[in-house]
Amino acid sequence: MESPPNDYHISFFKPATEMARLNRNIVITLVIIWTVAIFGFQIALKVISKPTPEPAYLAFEQVWDQVSSGRASDVDLQVFAQTCLSVLGKNFIAPDHKTALDNGLSWSLSKLAGSERGTILGQDIAAFEKLKGEIENITDPAYVNARNELASAVAPVLGLSPGDVRTTLISIELNSSMMDALSSESREAIPAAMALYLIHPQSFLTDGRLFGFPFHYFYTAVFLLVLFVGLCWLYCVRADHRDRILGIEQ
Amino acid sequence: MKKFILPVIFLAIPALLSAATGATQLEGSFKVGPSIILITILCLFVIVGIFFRAKDTTDFYAAGRGISRVGSGMAIASNWMSAASFLGMAALMYGAGYHGLAYVVGWTGGYVLLLILMAGQIRRYGKYTAADFIGDRYYSQSLRAIGAIIAILISISYCVGQFGGIGLMFKWVMGVSYGWSVVIGGTVVLAYTLISGMLGVTKNMQIQYVIIIISFIIPLFILTFKFDYFWLLPQIGYGAVVSDVVSGIPLAESQQLLNSFGHAYAMVPAPEYAMPFDPATGQTFYQWIAISFSLMVGTAGLPHVIQRFYVVPKASDARWSVVWGLFFICVLYWSAPAYAAFGKVLSANPEVGRLAKDAIVVYTAQLGNVHPLIVGLLAAGGVSAAFSTVSGLLVAGASAFAHDLYVKTINPDAPPKKQLLFARMGTILMAAIVTAIALAKLALIGQLVAVAFSLAGCTIFPLFLLGIWWSGSNKQGAVAGLIAGGAISTIALTYFIAGKMGATLPGHDFIAYWLGAWYFGIIGAPLAILVHIIVARMTPETPIEIRKFLIEKVHSQ
Numbered sequence: 001m002e003s004p005p006n007d008y009h010i011s012f013f014k015p016a017t018e019m020a021r022l023n024r025n026i027v028i029t030l031v032i033i034w035t036v037a038i039f040g041f042q043i044a045l046k047v048i049s050k051p052t053p054e055p056a057y058l059a060f061e062q063v064w065d066q067v068s069s070g071r072a073s074d075v076d077l078q079v080f081a082q083t084c085l086s087v088l089g090k091n092f093i094a095p096d097h098k099t100a101l102d103n104g105l106s107w108s109l110s111k112l113a114g115s116e117r118g119t120i121l122g123q124d125i126a127a128f129e130k131l132k133g134e135i136e137n138i139t140d141p142a143y144v145n146a147r148n149e150l151a152s153a154v155a156p157v158l159g160l161s162p163g164d165v166r167t168t169l170i171s172i173e174l175n176s177s178m179m180d181a182l183s184s185e186s187r188e189a190i191p192a193a194m195a196l197y198l199i200h201p202q203s204f205l206t207d208g209r210l211f212g213f214p215f216h217y218f219y220t221a222v223f224l225l226v227l228f229v230g231l232c233w234l235y236c237v238r239a240d241h242r243d244r245i246l247g248i249e250q
Numbered sequence: 251m252k253k254f255i256l257p258v259i260f261l262a263i264p265a266l267l268s269a270a271t272g273a274t275q276l277e278g279s280f281k282v283g284p285s286i287i288l289i290t291i292l293c294l295f296v297i298v299g300i301f302f303r304a305k306d307t308t309d310f311y312a313a314g315r316g317i318s319r320v321g322s323g324m325a326i327a328s329n330w331m332s333a334a335s336f337l338g339m340a341a342l343m344y345g346a347g348y349h350g351l352a353y354v355v356g357w358t359g360g361y362v363l364l365l366i367l368m369a370g371q372i373r374r375y376g377k378y379t380a381a382d383f384i385g386d387r388y389y390s391q392s393l394r395a396i397g398a399i400i401a402i403l404i405s406i407s408y409c410v411g412q413f414g415g416i417g418l419m420f421k422w423v424m425g426v427s428y429g430w431s432v433v434i435g436g437t438v439v440l441a442y443t444l445i446s447g448m449l450g451v452t453k454n455m456q457i458q459y460v461i462i463i464i465s466f467i468i469p470l471f472i473l474t475f476k477f478d479y480f481w482l483l484p485q486i487g488y489g490a491v492v493s494d495v496v497s498g499i500p501l502a503e504s505q506q507l508l509n510s511f512g513h514a515y516a517m518v519p520a521p522e523y524a525m526p527f528d529p530a531t532g533q534t535f536y537q538w539i540a541i542s543f544s545l546m547v548g549t550a551g552l553p554h555v556i557q558r559f560y561v562v563p564k565a566s567d568a569r570w571s572v573v574w575g576l577f578f579i580c581v582l583y584w585s586a587p588a589y590a591a592f593g594k595v596l597s598a599n600p601e602v603g604r605l606a607k608d609a610i611v612v613y614t615a616q617l618g619n620v621h622p623l624i625v626g627l628l629a630a631g632g633v634s635a636a637f638s639t640v641s642g643l644l645v646a647g648a649s650a651f652a653h654d655l656y657v658k659t660i661n662p663d664a665p666p667k668k669q670l671l672f673a674r675m676g677t678i679l680m681a682a683i684v685t686a687i688a689l690a691k692l693a694l695i696g697q698l699v700a701v702a703f704s705l706a707g708c709t710i711f712p713l714f715l716l717g718i719w720w721s722g723s724n725k726q727g728a729v730a731g732l733i734a735g736g737a738i739s740t741i742a743l744t745y746f747i748a749g750k751m752g753a754t755l756p757g758h759d760f761i762a763y764w765l766g767a768w769y770f771g772i773i774g775a776p777l778a779i780l781v782h783i784i785v786a787r788m789t790p791e792t793p794i795e796i797r798k799f800l801i802e803k804v805h806s807q
Contacts, residue, residue, distance in 0.1 A: 009721050012720065016801055017805050034359065039539065041415070042535070046526070050525065054519060076714075086518050089520065092519050164501065166516075166518060167799070169518075169600060172600045173600065182631060197522065201528060206524070212490035212492075212493055213490075214524050217351075217519075220351045220354075222489075225355075225583055226580075228361065228580070229357050230360055232365050232572055233573050235362075235569070236365075236572075239568060
């Protein structure tokens with residue numbers, strides 16, 4: 001160990017001892033790797049990502065003008081109802097968006113079914129809602145049967161095949177009190193909700209797959225942690241090596 | 251030890267078997283099997299605490315500095331893996347998708363900073379507590395006292411989230427109200443900490459680590475196996491679950507796989523779950539960066555984390571204990587996102603309703619039809635995680651109260667017995683305050699804990715960083731930096747609390763966004779460092795004894 005200078009000043013960038021100098025070099029190297037690996041990658045994700053719509057959004061865009069102006073064909077209404085379900089099936093949506101989309105779905109069904117069948121379906125939905133309020137457990141057989149029967153009756157009207165996952169949402173999302181009209185609030189909220197939930201920032205980093213993960217997700221959730229352990233291990237090895245060179249005994 | 255543990259196990263097994271029921275309710279009722287598991291584990295902790303109890307103040311504060319590298323690494327991991335890691339992280343990812351990974355990165359990446367900038371140097375400095383270091387390095391009894399108060403505030407803030415986690419799990423297991431759960435759980439962890447001190451805590455932490463990690467990983471093996479993913483390494487196998495969430499799972503592919511409510515294992519595409527900074531999550535790029543940065547600098551400034559480096563014999567042991575600690579921590583952090591991904595699919599049907607995010611780990615196991623006893627073990631693991639951290643935090647807080655405030659500032663001649671008495675009084679006082687705040691349920695567990703990190707990042711981190719690495723850092727600079735960091739912290743927390751109380755202060759939206767309660771460290775820490783440097787350069791330099799000590803003891807041997 002060399003003799004320290006008389007003024008005993010030390011700083012990270014002006015190390016006064018050999019140990020501090022060696023330490024500084026290791027630290028700078030590791031901090032650069034650490035910074036680029038964490039923040040550099042996130043910045044790259046942000047910079048290169050582009051708003052990418054889900055197929056449901058493209059379908060919505062094609063029919064919304066007709067739906068909102070009252071000129072929609074049955075097929076347009078079916079597509080619209082299906083896109084409403086595509087958003088309603090997501091775990092977390094804002095309550096006002098959910099209300100608007102429930103309205104869109106229920107109103108579309110009413111329009112598609114026509115007055116006579118629409119009335120019958122409205123009664124079925126109201127009966128199901130009543131049952132839903134009465135049961136204590138959603139595994140209640142009577143409730144499960146009613147739910148499945150309602151879904152089976154409505155799915156063809158909405159143009160959904162039995163294997164479509166959105167059929168499982170129909171009974172829960174239909175609302176008998178929202179079938180008569182598409183409210184002005186809903187008309188305003190629906191396009192914003194569709195854009196919010198169906199357009200996503202994506203890039204080749206998010207579209208690529210590694211070990212089953214989206215690449216960027218694997219990088220952040222798995223690889224970065226491996227890197228952190230590796231950096232720590234490397235530092236300890238280098239620090240032990242440094243101590244040996246300097247003859248430091250602890 | 252065996253004399254106590256074996257009879258408990260033998261008595262518990264028949265009761266557990268008879269308690270195992272076919273169906274598990276998500277909430278509400280008293281669950282016999284999980285309760286027995288939880289009580290057995292808590293008894294085990296208390297017994298270990300009694301066997302390894304603190305005999306004097308050195309034991310109470312620093313466990314006699316006799317812990318091995320791997321053992322210390324396990325203790326670091328156990329101390330670290332709190333309710334925020336065990337329950338909160340999955341909750342954040344379940345709710346906000348990729349945004350939640352900012353917490354994963356922040357809570358692990360900070361250890362790199364801690365290791366390369368501080369661990370060995372702190373051990374060489376040779377102090378017991380963070381306030382001890384601050385008082386000595388900045389040659390000021392007042393700063394020592396302020397350091398102690400900050401350490402106590404950070405410990406309280408950190409504990410609040412833990413007590414919230416304890417409350418949720420006790421509520422789930424015992425079917426009692428959240429309020430009662432917090433009070434019961436808090437009382438048990440307080441009793442245990444008072445009995446054992448840090449020596450018992452360190453031994454317990456090694457046992458707790460094993461319990462925490464086993465209880466966390468077993469359900470994941472089951473879930474990945476059951477839902478036909480690569481189950482041999484669930485930490486990799488869940489990647490396909492994330493991709494399935496993004497692309498959606500058709501009914502036809504679910505092949506009769508059902509959740510516990512009978513819903514098919516199917517869902518509509520939800521790319522917002524995995525896509526970075528997706529507007530649908532309500533979170534932005536700035537918030538992602540701010541959270542990870544704040545958590546990282548906070549990690550390197552948390553008193554109870556720094557304090558762990560005093561319990562290893564040598565500086566190299568302090569360094570290697572970080573590597574082991576981080577590896578043990580990562581085992582859990584690699585696993586937590588899997589619960590969020592499975593939770594996303596298993597609760598996809600709106601009929602499941604809005605689940606309490608902080609309990610999503612347990613709910614996911616239940617929804618995946620994992621055996622109730624294993625779900626009970628998982629819940630007990632969650633409680634253990636909270637316990638292990640709370641006990642460490644209470645010891646750190648008690649050390650600050652008794653050692654730094656009472657002995658070093660008020661009564662330097664206090665006999666060891668009186669010191670221990672004050673340490674225990676401090677522990678009780680802290681536990682009471684934490685219980686009162688936890689009952690208010692201010693935010694998600696992970697977010698509450700993140701507040702402590704930002705607080706540490708704005709106050710203690712700059713003092714340690716500059717104190718170790720720059721001899722020009724002096725008392726005046728430290729005071730100015732503390733004022734700057736403290737001011738940012740106060741503004742952020744005032745706006746947060748006002749918002750929670752329904753009040754709107756001037757510029758509320760602006761402050762709430764740029765100085766969010768869980769990430770104000772991104773502004774506060776750099777500002778505190780900058781102010782510290784500027785003021786230190788304008789004022790008398792550090793006394794030569796301190797500079798000499800830094801060179802000869804901290805940076806030369």
